[in-house]
Amino acid sequence: MTRPGGRSARVRDAVHDAVVELLAAGEIDAAIPKIADRAGVNPTSIYRRWGSRDNLLLDAAVTRLRATSPIPDTGSLRGDLLGWAEGVEAAMRDRHGQILLRALVATLAPGAEPVEYLRARGDDLQRMIDAAAGRGEPAPTVDEVLDFVLAPLYLRVLFRRPVEPGAGARLVERLLTALRADPAPPAGRGG
Amino acid sequence: MTRPGGRSARVRDAVHDAVVELLAAGEIDAAIPKIADRAGVNPTSIYRRWGSRDNLLLDAAVTRLRATSPIPDTGSLRGDLLGWAEGVEAAMRDRHGQILLRALVATLAPGAEPVEYLRARGDDLQRMIDAAAGRGEPAPTVDEVLDFVLAPLYLRVLFRRPVEPGAGARLVERLLTALRADPAPPAGRGG
Numbered sequence: 416m417t418r419p420g421g422r423s424a425r426v427r428d429a430v431h432d433a434v435v436e437l438l439a440a441g442e443i444d445a446a447i448p449k450i451a452d453r454a455g456v457n458p459t460s461i462y463r464r465w466g467s468r469d470n471l472l473l474d475a476a477v478t479r480l481r482a483t484s485p486i487p488d489t490g491s492l493r494g495d496l497l498g499w500a501e502g503v504e505a506a507m508r509d510r511h512g513q514i515l516l517r518a519l520v521a522t523l524a525p526g527a528e529p530v531e532y533l534r535a536r537g538d539d540l541q542r543m544i545d546a547a548a549g550r551g552e553p554a555p556t557v558d559e560v561l562d563f564v565l566a567p568l569y570l571r572v573l574f575r576r577p578v579e580p581g582a583g584a585r586l587v588e589r590l591l592t593a594l595r596a597d598p599a600p601p602a603g604r605g606g
Numbered sequence: 607m608t609r610p611g612g613r614s615a616r617v618r619d620a621v622h623d624a625v626v627e628l629l630a631a632g633e634i635d636a637a638i639p640k641i642a643d644r645a646g647v648n649p650t651s652i653y654r655r656w657g658s659r660d661n662l663l664l665d666a667a668v669t670r671l672r673a674t675s676p677i678p679d680t681g682s683l684r685g686d687l688l689g690w691a692e693g694v695e696a697a698m699r700d701r702h703g704q705i706l707l708r709a710l711v712a713t714l715a716p717g718a719e720p721v722e723y724l725r726a727r728g729d730d731l732q733r734m735i736d737a738a739a740g741r742g743e744p745a746p747t748v749d750e751v752l753d754f755v756l757a758p759l760y761l762r763v764l765f766r767r768p769v770e771p772g773a774g775a776r777l778v779e780r781l782l783t784a785l786r787a788d789p790a791p792p793a794g795r796g797g
Contacts, residue, residue, distance in 0.1 A: 517715055520764045524708055533765065562758040562777070570757035573711045573764070574724065586753070593780065596787055 427478075429454040430461060434475040438514045443521075447471070469522045476519035477533060483512060486539050492547035492554060496587045499543070500564050504583030507572050516572055553594045563590035618669075620645040621652060625666040629705045634712075638662070660713045667710035668724060674703060677730050683738035683745060687778045690734070691755050695774030698763050707763055744785045754781035 433454035437445040447468055451458040465471035484502030489495050506512030540557045548554040555563075564586045571578045624645035628636040638659055642649040656662035675693030680686050697703030731748045739745040746754075755777040762769045 517711075520708075520711060523764065523766050561761065562780075566757040566761035567753040569764075570752065570760060573714065573760075575714050589753075589784065592787060593784065596783060 426454075426456055426460060426464075430456060430471065431475040431478060434472060434518075435479065435511060435515065438518055439511060443518070472518050473522045476515045476522070477535065480506060480512065480515050480519065481536055481539070483509075486543050488546070491550075492543070492552045493587070493591060495543045495547070496560070496564070496590070497584055500568075500583030500587045503565065503568055504578060504581075507568050507578045508580075513572050516569060520573065555590060555594055559590060559593075563587075563593070617645075617647055617651060617655075621647060621662065622666040622669060625663060625709075626670065626702060626706065629709055630702060634709070663709050664713045667706045667713070668726065671697060671703065671706050671710065672727055672730070674700075677734050679737070682741075683734070683743045684778070684782060686734045686738070687751070687755070687781070688775055690731075691759075691774030691778045694756065694759055695769060695772075698759050698769045699771075704763050707760060711764065746781060746785055750781060750784075754778075754784070 430450065433450050434445075437443075437450060437453060442449070447461050448458045450468075450471070451461050454461075461471060465474060483506035484499050486495055487498035489498060507516070537557055540560050544554045544557065544560070564583065567586055568578060568582060570576075571582070621641065624641050625636075628634075628641060628644060633640070638652050639649045641659075641662070642652050645652075652662060656665060674697035675690050677686055678689035680689060698707070728748055731751050735745045735748065735751070755774065758777055759769060759773060761767075762773070
């Protein structure tokens with residue numbers, strides 16, 4: 416008998432794979448039975464675990480996008496930001512990454528479930544920022560990282576503009592330049 | 607008899623109104639006959655003018671969003687940017703503006719028509735920038751305006767984060783600070 420955790424993780428992976436494959440095949444409206452069929456699981460397992468198709472799409476998109484851009488521990492804010500931003504940039508230049516971002520935005524439409532799933536990514540960034548502050552480096556807020564780096568990369572994809580090579584690194588340098596110009600604590604910045 | 611231009615503009619307005627009302631009522635999948643019915647026009651007029659539902663949605667979203675944030679001619683880049691960004695911020699705090707942005711992003715999915723309609727907004731910004739350069743002010747590129755100001759505001763809405771009062775002005779100040787710190791010509795910036 417397999418451990419429940421191991422089986423549970425495999426089901427999650429298989430279902431996420433099925434979602435990505437169906438989205439990539441243009442079947443953006445695929446219903447849960449079709450997803451279950453492709454994943455080789457019982458539809459009941461999906462309803463029980465995710466509750467709704469929107470919840471499943473949101474979980475798949477956030478999990479997969481998060482996996483494409485882990486935050487490294489390089490010992491400097493700059494190194495951490497560059498490593499992370501390069502992952503985001505690569506995902507945004509990749510067709511599957513673009514599809515997942517669109518799915519994410521579509522499921523965040525009004526009326527959808529709350530954005531709890533998104534918190535994981537915010538928590539990742541907060542840990543990176545806390546580590547930098549702990550080393551005495553001028554540290555941004557999560558909102559500043561989103562504004563300077565993530566928003567411009569995501570908007571290129573959502574508006575079908577090209578993501579130019581090196582865009583992630585350039586946006587990180589912009590953020591670091593702004594921090595050097597005004598290294599005040601968050602509450603004092605941007606007013 | 608009315609001038610064709612006047613009638614044509616009225617039809618366009620009525621059809622755009624119908625689109626916005628249907629989207630606001632949650633009918634995001636409303637087909638052309640339903641939109642025509644609500645606008646009091648013949649479906650044929652819509653097919654002839656816009657060709658497809660996606661084209662119509664794109665035109666309605668860009669036209670209306672553009673109308674919410676005209677670019678003023680204040681005589682300074684800062685004044686122009688602030689006036690424009692306040693309009694964008696107001697639209698992004700407004701339910702109809704949020705709905706239009708979501709419709710815009712949804713119609714820009716792969717497979718949709720090209721982004722010709724978007725060019726109008728880029729042209730507006732380019733004229734503002736050219737005027738600033740003509741006065742000898744350090745001027746950003748259109749991409750910098752999008753990265754610093756528009757992307758963060760749009761992403762708040764698309765990710766269902768609140769648009770805080772004054773966000774537009776703060777983002778404009780960030781851009782102006784970055785320009786002061788590095789007033790090189792566009793080709794020399796951001797490398």
